[in-house]
Amino acid sequence: xxxxxxxxxxxxxxxxxxxxxxxxxxxxxxxxxxxxxxxxxxxxxxxxxxxxxxxxxxxxxxxxxxxxxxxxxxxxxxxxxxxxxxxxxxxxxxxxxxxxxxxxxxxxxxxxxxxxxxxxxxxxxxxxxxxxxxxxxxxxxxxxxxxxxxxxxxxxxxxxxxxxxxxxxxxxxxxxxxxxxxxxxxxxxxxxxxxxxxxxxxxxxxxxxxxxxxxxxxxxxxxxxxxxxxxxxxxxxxxxxxxxxxxxxxxxxxxxxxxxxxxxxxxxxxxxxxxxxxxxxxxxxxxxxxxxxxxxxxxxxxxxxxxxxxxxxxxxxxxxxxxxxxxxxxxxxxxxxxxxxxxxxxxxxxxxxxxxxxxxxxxxxxxxxxxxxxxxxxxxxxxxxxxxxxxxxxxxxxxxxxxxxxxxxxxxxxxxxxxxxxxxxxxxxxxxxxxxxxxxxxxxxxxxxxxxxxxxxxxxxxxxxxxxxxxxxxxxxxxxxxxxxxxxxxxxxxxxxxxxxxxxxxxxxxxxxxxxxxxxxxxxxxxxxxxxxxxxxxxxxxxxxxxxxxxxxxxxxxxxxxxxxxxxxxxxxxxxxxxxxxxxxxxxxxxxxxxxxxxxxxxxxxxxxxxxxxxxxxxxxxxxxxxxxxxxxxxxxxxxxxxxxxxxxxxxxxxxxxxxxxxxxxxxxxxxxxxxxxxxxxxxxxxxxxxxxxxxxxxxxxxxxxxxxxxxxxxxxxxxxxxxxxxxxxxxxxxxxxxxxxxxxxxxxxxxxxxxxxxxxxxxxxxxxxxxxxxxxxxxxxxxxxxxxxxxxxxxxxxxxxxxxxxxxxxxxxxxxxxxxxxxxxxxxxxxxxxxxxxxxxxxxxxxxxxxxxxxxxxxxxxxxxxxxxxxx
Numbered sequence: 001x002x003x004x005x006x007x008x009x010x011x012x013x014x015x016x017x018x019x020x021x022x023x024x025x026x027x028x029x030x031x032x033x034x035x036x037x038x039x040x041x042x043x044x045x046x047x048x049x050x051x052x053x054x055x056x057x058x059x060x061x062x063x064x065x066x067x068x069x070x071x072x073x074x075x076x077x078x079x080x081x082x083x084x085x086x087x088x089x090x091x092x093x094x095x096x097x098x099x100x101x102x103x104x105x106x107x108x109x110x111x112x113x114x115x116x117x118x119x120x121x122x123x124x125x126x127x128x129x130x131x132x133x134x135x136x137x138x139x140x141x142x143x144x145x146x147x148x149x150x151x152x153x154x155x156x157x158x159x160x161x162x163x164x165x166x167x168x169x170x171x172x173x174x175x176x177x178x179x180x181x182x183x184x185x186x187x188x189x190x191x192x193x194x195x196x197x198x199x200x201x202x203x204x205x206x207x208x209x210x211x212x213x214x215x216x217x218x219x220x221x222x223x224x225x226x227x228x229x230x231x232x233x234x235x236x237x238x239x240x241x242x243x244x245x246x247x248x249x250x251x252x253x254x255x256x257x258x259x260x261x262x263x264x265x266x267x268x269x270x271x272x273x274x275x276x277x278x279x280x281x282x283x284x285x286x287x288x289x290x291x292x293x294x295x296x297x298x299x300x301x302x303x304x305x306x307x308x309x310x311x312x313x314x315x316x317x318x319x320x321x322x323x324x325x326x327x328x329x330x331x332x333x334x335x336x337x338x339x340x341x342x343x344x345x346x347x348x349x350x351x352x353x354x355x356x357x358x359x360x361x362x363x364x365x366x367x368x369x370x371x372x373x374x375x376x377x378x379x380x381x382x383x384x385x386x387x388x389x390x391x392x393x394x395x396x397x398x399x400x401x402x403x404x405x406x407x408x409x410x411x412x413x414x415x416x417x418x419x420x421x422x423x424x425x426x427x428x429x430x431x432x433x434x435x436x437x438x439x440x441x442x443x444x445x446x447x448x449x450x451x452x453x454x455x456x457x458x459x460x461x462x463x464x465x466x467x468x469x470x471x472x473x474x475x476x477x478x479x480x481x482x483x484x485x486x487x488x489x490x491x492x493x494x495x496x497x498x499x500x501x502x503x504x505x506x507x508x509x510x511x512x513x514x515x516x517x518x519x520x521x522x523x524x525x526x527x528x529x530x531x532x533x534x535x536x537x538x539x540x541x542x543x544x545x546x547x548x549x550x551x552x553x554x555x556x557x558x559x560x561x562x563x564x565x566x567x568x569x570x571x572x573x574x575x576x577x578x579x580x581x582x583x584x585x586x587x588x589x590x591x592x593x594x595x596x597x598x599x600x601x602x603x604x605x606x607x608x609x610x611x612x613x614x615x616x617x618x619x620x621x622x623x624x625x626x627x628x629x630x631x632x633x634x635x636x637x638x639x640x641x642x643x644x645x646x647x648x649x650x651x652x653x654x655x656x657x658x659x660x661x662x663x664x665x666x667x668x669x670x671x672x673x674x675x676x677x678x679x680x681x682x683x684x685x686x687x688x689x690x691x692x693x694x695x696x697x698x699x700x701x702x703x704x705x706x707x708x709x710x711x712x713x714x715x716x717x718x719x720x721x722x723x724x725x726x727x728x729x730x731x732x733x734x735x736x737x738x739x740x741x742x743x744x745x746x747x748x749x750x751x752x753x754x755x756x757x758x759x760x761x762x763x764x765x766x767x768x769x770x771x772x773x774x775x776x777x778x779x780x781x782x783x784x785x786x787x788x789x790x791x792x793x794x795x796x797x798x799x800x801x802x803x804x805x806x807x808x809x810x811x812x813x814x815x816x817x818x819x820x821x822x823x824x825x826x827x828x829x830x831x832x833x834x835x836x837x838x839x840x841x842x843x844x845x846x847x848x849x850x851x852x853x854x855x856x857x858x859x860x861x862x863x864x865x866x867x868x869x870x871x872x873x
Contacts, residue, residue, distance in 0.1 A: 040073045068099055121154075175213040193214075214227075344373060357387075380403050423451070744827075
């Protein structure tokens with residue numbers, strides 16, 4: 001007795017009652033039965049399904065009773081049309097003529113029909129369970145049906161029962177079972193899939209379609225090399241074999257291999273089809289190999305692969321847009337008449353990726369209004385970023401409502417886009433709400449949230465989220481659960497994560513965390529990525545480790561212009577102007593020798609800053625006047641601002657003022673006036689300072705630092721009434737001064753201090769330590785520079801205020817909480833004042849520590865009572 005594959009309590013009952021009036025009852029005979037049935041079967045074999053149905057109706061009308069040859073043919077035709085209602089009517093005829101249980105062939109075809117017509121699983125199971133003598137085809141039909149319904153575990157259970165029933169599996173069985181294995185979790189899928197592979201080897205099943213199914217399974221379960229080894233192990237490869245391998249390589253970011261196998265495929269005489277082209281074009285797209293993409297495009301045109309093929313068209317549009325050839329992508333789009341949603345999405349995404357935002361939105365409107373297509377998640381994931389950037393689209397939040405209207409607000413890709421939108425609008429808390437509500441997060445979700453924190457200046461939150469991301473990744477491998485889909489566990493930090501969060505480490509001078517990230521990058525082979533490498537150079541430089549920054553720079557296999565600019569800026573921040581100029585020469589030489597780098601606008605901003613911090617006035621001025629002739633760079637407003645700073649910092653305030661007057665009239669002068677105002681503050685030039693401030697407040701009335709600098713100039717000159725007037729004006733304008741803040745990394749946390757801060761747990765201890773330290777400093781010759789206190793108070797109160805400056809509190813924290821001899825690294829958001837600079841020199845000598853202080857402009861390395869800046873900053 002055959003085993004019963006029971007999925008629910010079963011009873012033997014006929015199919016649901018259906019009217020039979022639409023299918024005629026036979027009355028008389030005219031042509032022979034064999035002729036009718038052969039005509040019916042012939043039409044079905046030729047995929048003329050509607051004609052086959054008509055033949056069946058005519059045959060029954062002529063009184064020819066259908067039999068176990070007619071029913072399989074007509075049921076296959078019904079399955080081809082996917083007409084469930086008609087299929088149920090044919091099923092009634094099957095029972096009427098007594099073939100419901102007597103013919104296993106008819107029953108097998110019924111199982112196939114119900115599954116292909118979109119019926120539920122129970123209809124399929126009812127038919128299958130009525131088959132008393134199941135053969136190989138019965139089981140194959142049932143397993144294939146369960147796979148079609150995506151009931152993967154049940155398909156494998158059916159396979160087990162088939163073996164228990166002593167029915168030998170065929171190649172068709174193995175293909176279905178392999179498909180089921182590929183849709184399980186990776187561990188379970190591989191465990192069972194290898195067993196299936198072993199079985200095919202034992203029975204010698206080396207049929208091409210079986211091997212193709214195994215290749216696809218290994219690739220989908222993350223064992224691409226096993227898939228590739230299978231491909232290379234047999235010779236009867238067909239087009240599906242090549243397409244499976246090429247698409248698998250492309251989908252796993254092995255783009256060069258995908259292109260290489262396409263070449264081998266052509267050389268072996270195999271002709272690529274639309275699937276091949278659509279699979280390999282993403283390789284050209286991601287590698288931005290435009291010439292190869294054009295060759296493939298030409299092949300598609302010559303071989304009629306592109307004509308009304310929306311999939312190939314979508315891949316071509318994506319390739320051209322990724323290669324910055326948006327107009328070429330649009331020509332491909334316009335040349336295809338049968339535009340499916342995928343093609344529209346490719347073009348909208350292409351526009352959005354290239355920041356052609358108005359074009360993206362107009363095409364989106366055309367897709368809805370003219371083509372009558374409804375947007376899907378892919379559409380909205382591209383439209384949302386375009387809306388954020390597009391100035392002519394003011395209602396940013398409105399697009400969120402539109403997303404909800406279409407029921408797409410739970411889609412992960414749309415959620416990622418919405419998170420990015422709100423963070424760029426400065427509404428990071430809404431981004432966090434969306435992030436917290438996500439049922440499934442991928443790496444992009446984590447990267448988007450981390451980027452949002454970085455954009456918002458919340459670097460500590462960005463680092464905290466990275467730690468959480470790493471913790472969950474570790475738990476994934478430690479507590480792996482076979483029942484969880486690995487797609488839900490996809491949150492491993494990648495190069496985007498690292499290049500996003502490393503600037504946060506740089507901003508916070510979080511050296512320990514930066515080193516941890518560097519180690520992670522090395523372990524995961526991400527350190528050679530040019531973007532990650534550049535971010536590491538920047539992180540080490542801004543954490544005060546210029547030697548480590550240079551070591552990373554020297555070890556990078558590929559450097560772009562950003563990498564060079566970062567290292568030049570690093571040397572400038574550390575006051576090493578000569579080395580920065582030498583790097584500029586090396587950069588120019590590298591470009592001349594064939595590397596794709598040459599100095600750009602940013603390079604010269606970095607160079608002028610380096611000259612400014614090193615007092616290299618003549619060298620900077622000389623370079624300014626020959627940058628156009630020697631390097632082809634036209635001086636821009638930012639370059640003028642840097643040179644004004646260079647002159648002003650050196651005390652050449654009048655020359656700096658004259659340079660601003662010589663700027664082209666169309667240039668924005670705000671940056672230059674700001675540099676001049678800062679120079680007037682350093683050198684206490686009231687007259688020119690007033691001119692600079694007047695121009696600045698006219699151009700940028702809401703910038704607090706302009707008011708503060710002017711007030712400080714007046715206070716330094718003891719013009720207390722004028723200083724008070726400026727502060728009153730500032731208050732009336734609603735402009736708030738940024739408070740001085742310093743921070744230091746200790747353990748896994750960043751400790752922040754504000755001037756006079758009493759909120760830190762160790763505040764009382766820190767203030768007491770500074771008072772004691774101040775006495776020791778006085779004995780060494782320290783005299784507080786009370787001129788730095790820009791308030792009209794007595795000298796004793798000024799000294800008290802100086803003692804509570806934020807950088808002193810941070811340095812005291814470092815001394816008290818780190819072992820003797822440890823380097824102390826402190827960062828500050830404003831320029832370090834004269835008194836703190838003087839005091840830190842004494843502190844470094846008394847406690848025998850190196851103290852590295854980074855202010856808003858540059859680094860100061862204090863050691864044994866001296867500073868690397870030579871008191872020029």
